[in-house]
Amino acid sequence: MMTPYRYSRIAMALHWAIAALLAFQLGLGWRMVDLGSAAAMYAPFQLHKSIGILVLALSLVRVMVRFVRPRPAAAGSGLTGLLASGVHAGLYAFMIGGPLTGWALVSTAKLKLPTLLFGTIPWPHLPLGPVFHEPAEFLHELLGWIGAVLIALHVAGALRHHIGAKAEPNVLGRMIPGAGAARAGLVWGLAAIAMLGVVLSLPWLVYGKVAPAKPVAASSSEAVVDELAGLDASATATEVPMLQASASATAEEEAPSRWQVLPGGKLGFRVAVNGEPVDGTFSGWSADIVFDPEKPEAGSITVRIPLLSVSSGDETRDTMLKGEDFFGGGPATAVFRSASIKRSGADRYIAAGTLSMNGARRPVTLAFGLKVAGDKAKAAGTTTLDRTAFAVGKGEWASTDQIAGKVDVNFDFEAKRLKR
Ligand code: HEM
Ligand code: HEM
Structure with a gap:
């Protein structure tokens, strides 16, 4: 050669x-x-x-x-x-x-x-x-x-x-x-x-400027709950008559109103990964809401969450979340169904019910704030779930060493009263 x-x-x-x-x-x-x-x-x-x-x-x-x-x-x-x-x-x-x-x-x-x-x-x-x-x-x-x-x-x-x-x-x-x-x-x-x-x-x-995940989502929906609860004090002159009008209108009606969630609502979660918060959201979720602030006991809430719509701001992590070990291992839709709704304070309510997810069905309590103004309502709330109770995170992820077991779920949306 x-x-x-x-x-x-x-x-x-x-x-x-x-x-x-x-x-x-x-x-x-x-x-x-x-x-x-x-x-x-x-x-x-x-x-x-x-x-x-x-x-x-x-x-x-x-x-x-x-x-x-x-x-x-x-x-x-x-x-x-x-x-x-x-x-x-x-x-x-x-x-x-x-x-x-x-x-x-x-x-x-x-x-x-x-x-x-x-x-x-x-x-x-x-x-x-x-x-x-x-x-x-x-x-x-x-x-x-x-x-x-x-x-x-x-x-x-x-x-x-x-x-x-x-x-x-x-x-x-x-x-x-x-x-x-x-x-x-x-x-x-x-x-x-x-x-x-x-x-x-x-x-x-x-990677010099990588900021740690901002601790916003959970606290912001808490803030919305507080804001909603405090709305009475800060309600403007135009809002007050509307509220009164809706209160007297609902008093005349027999069945509680149905509500349609408006686009732009958010349903998310936050979980600590090695002590650092990671935020995610689900898109495409829907809710059947029958609710009257005057008669919360007569209301009902059903929420359907397509689990594979999960997004956490990182493509690789999302692929992992959609995999068998997390949301891809069971039924594709998680369903929350309320059993009872009670008032817990001014514009604050607690819905107790069950969440079916990943083949498991567990009792879950949602605390939320809700404010009605005419035919519009704003709602926001949080709850904390134990992901291990729903087998979200299997095999090596079942351990809570790296990904915490406690997951904060938060939501924040507006709804429109449906005409009968
Ligand atoms: C990460 C950096 C580098 C690695 C891993 C690397 C690796 C190698 C290896 C393994 C060879 C031997 C090739 C063979 O004969 O099979 C080689 C040859 C060579 N490399 Fe690099 N190299 C690197 C960077 C550089 C740089 C920066 C220069 C020049 C400024 C350079 C110039 C050369 C030259 C001229 C030869 C041929 C040497 C000869 O003819 O005897 N290399 N390199
Ligand atoms: C091209 C070859 C590679 C080079 C030159 C390289 C170089 C390095 C260096 C310099 C570090 C930092 C070590 C330290 O100071 O702590 C590191 C860490 C690491 N590398 Fe690589 N790497 C290579 C390939 C890979 C591959 C193929 C994998 C996995 C598939 C990998 C996985 C890791 C991991 C997980 C760490 C972190 C380890 C720790 O926590 O200490 N690397 N690598």
């Missing part, structure tokens, strides 16, 4: 693609472990796993290419040549060992997080026992540093060799497409080093 002066195009393409991905991957690894909150870490972790597996695949191809495509004779001789070859071998070990230790540590974690590569390809766990977790994590962390040192040595060696070599005047050009002259090799080599530096620091730019 003829020994070419330069690497093959495919070898060059893989060299630079892997170099860029590794630089980003190192920065991402170091950045993401410092993000603090589980909610903020979720997306970067998924990205880190995705890129890591991509690096593994590309590196395996790279090794195969090395065997089938002719490549230049090792640059340098004697000790320098040996050093270069040693660093190259170390780099290959890092390119393959880095992803493998990462994959192993993820596969052996006590609470395994499903991996969905680039949000689409489900990735399996390695069949390893939990005893491998600590060693894998230790090695993975160590390999990150070893890899960084090897890259630094490799780059320094390539530059030194390029500038100092007499026998092979354009070492950098061997790995840079189109850089036929030594000067072009040096310019493009330096540009590549600068680019890798930028790529390495990208994770700090992208």
Whole structure:
């Protein structure tokens, strides 16, 4: 086989693609472990796993290419040549060992997080026992540093060799497409080093400003309840006659009114993941409401929630929530049916009933505020559920170590009185 002066195009393409991905991957690894909150870490972790597996695949191809495509004779001789070859071998070990230790540590974690590569390809766990977790994590962390040192040595060696070599005047050009002259090799080599530096620091730019999930949803609906309860005091002059009118109108009628929920209503939940709140909502829920503030006992509320409409602001997490372990394992619709509604204060009510979800049926009490003005009503309320009572979170998620068992449910909507 003829020994070419330069690497093959495919070898060059893989060299630079892997170099860029590794630089980003190192920065991402170091950045993401410092993000603090589980909610903020979720997306970067998924990205880190995705890129890591991509690096593994590309590196395996790279090794195969090395065997089938002719490549230049090792640059340098004697000790320098040996050093270069040693660093190259170390780099290959890092390119393959880095992803493998990462994959192993993820596969052996006590609470395994499903991996969905680039949000689409489900990735399996390695069949390893939990005893491998600590060693894998230790090695993975160590390999990150070893890899960084090897890259630094490799780059320094390539530059030194390029500038100092007499026998092979354009070492950098061997790995840079189109850089036929030594000067072009040096310019493009330096540009590549600068680019890798930028790529390495990208994770700090992208994930530098990640704010922890805002603790708003639950407290805002509580605020609405309070606001609704306090409306009497702050009611404007125009609202007061309307309220009186509706009160006298309903007094004349026999059956309580039916209400239609208006678009824009919100039904959401909040749960602590590693102590950090994560908020989610369901869309497309519907409610049959028969209710009269004068006769709450005669009312009834039925709410239907399509569980697979869940959304928590993160595609990967949503896919997980829609999976078998969470909302995808039972009937697709959860149903709350009130059994009794009682007044608990001015414009405040308590609806006791049952919630059927995921094949389980449990008593649930909703506390809500409701204010009627003419044919419009505003309602908001909260309740707290124990997700384990409904088997939301199966297998490794049944434990409440990471995802709390207590889930706050909140709703906030407007409704229109239906004409009879
Ligand atoms: C994450 C970064 C990098 C990794 C993992 C990496 C990895 C490697 C590996 C494994 C080889 C050996 C190829 C073989 O013979 O099979 C190689 C060759 C080479 N790399 Fe890199 N590299 C990186 C960054 C760089 C940078 C930034 C430069 C230049 C500024 C560079 C320049 C070269 C050159 C010139 C060769 C050919 C050396 C020769 O002909 O003996 N590499 N690289
Ligand atoms: C291209 C190869 C990879 C490199 C260079 C790399 C690099 C890193 C680095 C530098 C860290 C931070 C370590 C620390 O200081 O705590 C890290 C952490 C981590 N990596 Fe990777 N990684 C790679 C591939 C993977 C893969 C393929 C996975 C999983 C499939 C993975 C999963 C993780 C996890 C879960 C952590 C956090 C570990 C902890 O909590 O300490 N990595 N990685």
